[in-house]
Amino acid sequence: MxxxxxxxxxxxxxxxxxxxxxxxxxxxxxxxxxxxxxxxxxxxxxxxxxxxxRDRDAVLGAIAADGFDELRGHLEAARGPGDLEPRLTAYVRAHVRFAQQNGPLMQLMFASTEGETRDEASRSSAERFFTLGAELLGERDPSSMGPIPFLLAATTEGISALAAAGRIPPDRVDDVVTAAVRMLLPQIEQQLG
Missing domain, CATH: 1.10.10.60 (Homeodomain-like)
Structure with a gap:
């Protein structure tokens, strides 16, 4: 614009x-x-x-909700059939690419997912996004999730933040994503087993 x-x-x-x-x-x-x-x-x-x-915070909440919905759309491919490793790799890569293109938006989206500063639409969009990641890992009940979805989120958000800030050279991002997925895969497969 x-x-x-x-x-x-x-x-x-x-x-x-x-x-x-x-x-x-x-x-x-x-x-x-x-x-x-x-x-x-x-x-x-x-x-x-x-x-x-109602105010600036509501505008920011709507921007964050729109971002979560768009990111979730990019990540939907990981939900399909096939082996877990390529689906999980596609999920993390899509997340990182979105962050590289939308760094300030990602900061807004992940700055807070709870509290009174988030309106209902923003909370709902964030919940749908996080549910998608949990479903990929076989989690069906958000209230009783094990540690693996949080570990995947921390890894994915960490790689995304580093890539968006330029702290991972662009030509190394895919290598980092592949290594992270391979490190997490045995734990995820054990949980799904």
Missing amino acids: SAQARTYHHGSLRQELVREGRALLIEEGQQAVTVRELARRVGVSHAAPLRHF
Whole structure:
């Protein structure tokens, strides 16, 4: 998106504000995302966004929810049939690639998944995302999950954060993902067994 204000013509103002907010988040960081700035960039009055969002935190929550839904869509391929190792590798690779392309968005998404700062839509999107990972590992009841889903999440989020920050050279990311999956696979297979 351009930093220039443009005129909002039609469609869903809420979706346009989320889309523009995401672009602003990635371009300039979370502190730049304000209701006033989004209204300016979309070309509506300063009060218009408040018909869709109670405040800035609600806008950020909607951006995070949209990010979780998009990421979950990228990870759905790992849910299909076939051997676990390639599916798990595809899952982690997709997560890391998303982080490399959307670093500030990932920081927002994973900064907090609970608490009063998250609205219901954001919490629900985050839960659907985390449920997908747990299902890949054979977990069906989130209240009684073992340690493996948390270990996979920590590994995946860690690799993603390092890759997004450039701390893993881009040409080494796939090697790191492959090594991590191979390290975790025996524990995961034991849990699934």
